[in-house]
Amino acid sequence: MKPVIELKDVWKIYKMGDVEVPALKGVNLKIKKKEFVAVIGSSGSGKSTAMNMIGSLDIPTKGSVYLDGNDISHMDESDLAQIRGKKIGFIFQQFNLLPNLTALENVMVPMIFQHMPKEERIKRATKLLDLVDLEDRMSHRPPELSGGQQQRVAIARALANDPEIILADEPTGNLDSKTGQIIMKVLSDLNKKEGKTVIVITHDPNIAKIAHRKVRLLDGKIIGR
Amino acid sequence: MRSFLTVIGIFIGIASVVALLSISQGMQDAIEEQFEQFGTDKLIIMTRSGGFNGPPGLDTDTAARPLTEDDINEIKKNKGISRATHMLTKNSVVRFKKETKFLQIWALPPDKDSRRMVTDMQGFEIAEGRDLDEDDKYKVVIGSMLVDQMFDKDVGVGDRLEINGKTFQIVGILEPIGNSQDDTSLEIPIDIMKEVFDTGDEVAMIFAQVKDGLDPSKVAEDVEDDLRDFKDEEEDEESFTVLTNEQLQDQVGSILGLIQAVIVGIAAISLLVGGIGIMNTMYTTVLERTKEVGIMKAIGARNEDVLYIFLVESGLIGLVGGLIGIILGLMMSFGVELAIAQSGFIPMKASVTIELVLGVLLFSFALGAISGVLPAKQAADMKPVDALRYE
Numbered sequence: 084m085k086p087v088i089e090l091k092d093v094w095k096i097y098k099m100g101d102v103e104v105p106a107l108k109g110v111n112l113k114i115k116k117k118e119f120v121a122v123i124g125s126s127g128s129g130k131s132t133a134m135n136m137i138g139s140l141d142i143p144t145k146g147s148v149y150l151d152g153n154d155i156s157h158m159d160e161s162d163l164a165q166i167r168g169k170k171i172g173f174i175f176q177q178f179n180l181l182p183n184l185t186a187l188e189n190v191m192v193p194m195i196f197q198h199m200p201k202e203e204r205i206k207r208a209t210k211l212l213d214l215v216d217l218e219d220r221m222s223h224r225p226p227e228l229s230g231g232q233q234q235r236v237a238i239a240r241a242l243a244n245d246p247e248i249i250l251a252d253e254p255t256g257n258l259d260s261k262t263g264q265i266i267m268k269v270l271s272d273l274n275k276k277e278g279k280t281v282i283v284i285t286h287d288p289n290i291a292k293i294a295h296r297k298v299r300l301l302d303g304k305i306i307g308r
Numbered sequence: 309m310r311s312f313l314t315v316i317g318i319f320i321g322i323a324s325v326v327a328l329l330s331i332s333q334g335m336q337d338a339i340e341e342q343f344e345q346f347g348t349d350k351l352i353i354m355t356r357s358g359g360f361n362g363p364p365g366l367d368t369d370t371a372a373r374p375l376t377e378d379d380i381n382e383i384k385k386n387k388g389i390s391r392a393t394h395m396l397t398k399n400s401v402v403r404f405k406k407e408t409k410f411l412q413i414w415a416l417p418p419d420k421d422s423r424r425m426v427t428d429m430q431g432f433e434i435a436e437g438r439d440l441d442e443d444d445k446y447k448v449v450i451g452s453m454l455v456d457q458m459f460d461k462d463v464g465v466g467d468r469l470e471i472n473g474k475t476f477q478i479v480g481i482l483e484p485i486g487n488s489q490d491d492t493s494l495e496i497p498i499d500i501m502k503e504v505f506d507t508g509d510e511v512a513m514i515f516a517q518v519k520d521g522l523d524p525s526k527v528a529e530d531v532e533d534d535l536r537d538f539k540d541e542e543e544d545e546e547s548f549t550v551l552t553n554e555q556l557q558d559q560v561g562s563i564l565g566l567i568q569a570v571i572v573g574i575a576a577i578s579l580l581v582g583g584i585g586i587m588n589t590m591y592t593t594v595l596e597r598t599k600e601v602g603i604m605k606a607i608g609a610r611n612e613d614v615l616y617i618f619l620v621e622s623g624l625i626g627l628v629g630g631l632i633g634i635i636l637g638l639m640m641s642f643g644v645e646l647a648i649a650q651s652g653f654i655p656m657k658a659s660v661t662i663e664l665v666l667g668v669l670l671f672s673f674a675l676g677a678i679s680g681v682l683p684a685k686q687a688a689d690m691k692p693v694d695a696l697r698y699e
Contacts, residue, residue, distance in 0.1 A: 135693050138606070140606060140692045140693045140696070141691070141692075141693040160605075160610075160611055160691070160692075161610040161611045161612065164605055164608055164609055164610040164611070164613075164692075165608065165610060167605075167606065167607070167608055168607060168608020168609075169608070173606050173607060175696075179599070179603045179606075179696070180603075181600060181603065181604075192604070192607060193607040193608045196604075196607070196608040196609050196610070196613055197608060240607065243607075244608070
């Protein structure tokens with residue numbers, strides 16, 4: 084089966100003045116459709132950089148990134164944004180909701196960028212918040228929600244355009260363990276029941292246990308899969 | 309608060325432009341009305357100094373030869389002229405019950421045709437008492453403002469006042485004309501005027517009526533040629549001017565246009581400052597919302613989407629400034645309208661049209677949006693990975 088995401092000999096080198104710092108060193112990785120993969124590594128291992136490559140938030144210095152068989156390594160930012168909007172749903176450690184919008188409006192934002200009509204947006208956003216048990220908090224703004232609720236709104240937002248891939252960067256990092264478990268269950272259900280490809284970036288081996296496959300990063304290289 | 313301070317420059321500029329446009333249009337309308345009354349078939353011939361002299365003893369323009377009654381007769385001979393008459397004017401000391409003022413005195417020829425021609429043009433009508441007649445000697449008709457707005461004591465028909473040391477009795481009071489110069493002037497018989505002021509056969513202004521169906525500007529050129537030959541003067545060195553209604557309006561229009569241009573120029577500076585203010589605010593806003601831009605890009609916003617969001621935001625700041633400016637500008641122009649009405653000058657109504665309001669709102673939005681282009685471009689060009697990392 085063709086991988087949904089493939090990194091081929093990917094290098095990412097940051098220039099700090101005269102010094103070059105390689106964050107990724109020739110990473111090769113294939114992720115199949117409907118897989119649940121955990122990318123594990125400690126701080127400075129390159130896992131955030133790997134997430135940026137996988138999520139098309141950044142382009143490699145060398146090598147290629149393929150999304151559904153298409154090389155996205157040299158695309159311009161606007162095209163990458165469109166691809167991200169359609170194919171990838173992001174969940175961040177710090178939730179990254181827009182603070183002046185309600186939960187419902189936050190979930191609708193990705194749909195606006197895909198030009199979904201208003202009535203359809205409202206209907207879909209309501210359904211997604213219902214899916215994450217937040218139908219009674221739709222009109223609340225992020226500062227009025229708990230951490231767990233905000234992360235659930237973020238999950239609903241990530242599902243806005245029904246993407247193939249869910250990319251979660253330390254999704255439980257800012258939550259207590261009980262809430263973290265709830266979030267991980269949601270992600271697991273998305274994989275098992277909805278058939279989403281889920282990629283979780285984490286430093287926590289307990290979180291990684293839920294995944295089908297663990298990919299370990301150390302000093303910018305993959306050391307185990 | 310920050311947004312309010314940002315739009316101050318915009319609304320001051322917009323208020324100035326709105327006030328200026330509505331007042332100048334109102335003035336233009338008022339002046340056009342006055343000229344309509346004057347009539348498009350009339351010519352005014354006057355000396356280059358304008359036919360008006362200052363206080364007694366003040367040197368008039370020595371380069372200008374005065375117009376005389378012979379000049380009127382010459383003008384009457386022109387084939388394009390149906391009738392002509394003249395007016396004498398002088399500024400003089402007027403004394404009423406120990407109070408003195410410096411006012412304009414004027415006189416018309418006694419024949420009814422001449423008087424009707426001028427009084428129709430100028431809108432003179434008797435409100436109280438009677439008009440002067442051919443037999444009157446030291447009688448005077450006064451303007452409406454002299455009744456109760458010039459002297460401490462009210463002035464009425466039958467009262468006496470002194471003009472240039474001679475005593476005159478008031479026989480009539482005019483209806484208000486609508487401008488303070490006419491409403492504070494006094495009319496005396498022309499032969500008495502010549503005697504009291506020793507004017508000889510000088511005239512201040514000649515009014516001529518163009519025959520029906522003829523082009524006033526062509527007749528004016530003819531009259532100018534005739535008079536130049538009669539007075540033996542060189543072209544472009546005439547001591548007089550011949551003006552049609554249209555030319556008078558053009559002259560007034562040019563002056564108004566110049567004033568408009570100056571004020572618009574000043575308002576433009578304010579608008580430029582306002583635009584820079586918006587740009588500054590937007591740069592700050594973009595910086596503060598860097599992470600938000602990163603989030604939007606991560607969830608599918610293209611560069612164009614981000615650009616659009618910030619352009620609309622800065623456009624709306626401009627629009628709000630424009631709205632406040634329109635309200636302030638209208639308040640200013642209605643204030644000026646009230647002040648003019650109370651001062652006794654030509655009454656005018658500030659002119660506000662829906663096109664003016666919509667045009668100004670559109671302009672304000674565009675100004676805001678244009679001011680926000682550079683900051684919006686900066687936001688649009690941000691890399692999402694860098695923006696997301698920003699704290």
